[in-house]
Amino acid sequence: MTDKELRRAARELQAGPDGVIVTPGAVFRALGKRPRCGGCFGSIIPIIHEEAPETPSATRTGPETSPKTGPKTSQEKKNEG
Structure with a gap:
């Protein structure tokens, strides 16, 4: 395996829609x-x-994440609407 192959595989795994945690084994x-x-x-x-x-x-925020506490609780989701 070359450095180039390892880097390409790591990038592809990180860009995938599955939210895979990239480990050496996954690569x-x-x-x-x-x-x-x-x-x-x-x-x-x-x-x-x-x-x-x-x-x-871990630092990204989105519709399912609260910037202060991480993932939103079911109560926070109910309060939104």
Whole structure:
């Protein structure tokens, strides 16, 4: 596997609609490979982080997220309408 392949797989996983948490194992599976011992994971993790979007998903806000508390409670959803 090349650095270029790893980066492409990490970007594709992060851009996917499934909200996959990108791990070294997920990158291997996306490339159709299986790790032998996991010793290379320590080298793959920084590549995954380098390819991560500027805004981590934990800090994003949207219709289902409250900026103060994270995911909205059922009461907050009821109060909206």
